[in-house]
Amino acid sequence: MAFLHTETGNTRLLKRSNGGNMTVLRFGDYIPYNETDGHNDANDHKANTDGPGFAGFNTGDGRIFFNDGTFTGPTAVARTTVHEFAHNWDTENGHFSEWKALSGWQPRYLHVGFVTIDLATQFPLSKDGKWVYSPAAEFAREYGKTNPYEDFTTTFETYYNLKMGLLSYTDLVRLTPKLNFIGLFVTRMSQ
Numbered sequence: 318m319a320f321l322h323t324e325t326g327n328t329r330l331l332k333r334s335n336g337g338n339m340t341v342l343r344f345g346d347y348i349p350y351n352e353t354d355g356h357n358d359a360n361d362h363k364a365n366t367d368g369p370g371f372a373g374f375n376t377g378d379g380r381i382f383f384n385d386g387t388f389t390g391p392t393a394v395a396r397t398t399v400h401e402f403a404h405n406w407d408t409e410n411g412h413f414s415e416w417k418a419l420s421g422w423q424p425r426y427l428h429v430g431f432v433t434i435d436l437a438t439q440f441p442l443s444k445d446g447k448w449v450y451s452p453a454a455e456f457a458r459e460y461g462k463t464n465p466y467e468d469f470t471t472t473f474e475t476y477y478n479l480k481m482g483l484l485s486y487t488d489l490v491r492l493t494p495k496l497n498f499i500g501l502f503v504t505r506m507s508q
């Protein structure tokens with residue numbers, strides 16, 4: 318949070334894009350659902366599979382949750398914090414179209430009149446199955462291939478790594494166009 322404060326010289330990145338306050342909550346140990354009680358078992362199984370895997374998540378309504386397992390070390394927590402706060406600005410950064418263009422993001426299904434074209438027959442499919450992206454696109458992490466929002470937040474993690482002296486030269490070269498976008502966004506937020 319100090320990083321987000323120092324980068325802009327103000328608290329805008331610590332708040333919602335509408336200026337609202339944020340609440341940060343830490344979960345305790347994951348308590349599994351009963352998957353065999355015949356009640357909502359499929360969803361219980363999915364929750365048990367996915368739940369412990371989350372480092373953190375931003376509910377989009379001013380709350381950020383952290384799993385207990387995220388607290389492995391100061392850098393991991395800081396990076397997850399930067400990621401989750403960055404979600405407040407993934408579509409709200411004022412240049413979302415330009416952001417999507419950097420990776421060639423397009424919605425998977427293109428509607429032309431009464432015809433629907435599945436672009437996944439021509440381009441790589443996103444991990445969430447709702448988008449396609451350019452085969453030439455560079456990503457900060459594999460997780461960034463989930464959708465344009467995770468692309469933004471994982472790149473923001475890389476921007477943090479850069480500023481902390483933790484980014485390799487190879488990644489710097491590879492990700493320069495996206496890091497420039499984040500740098501310009503932070504500059505706008507500083508004004």
Ligand SMILES: [Zn+2]
Pocket residue numbers: 400404466467470
């Ligand atoms: Zn995320």
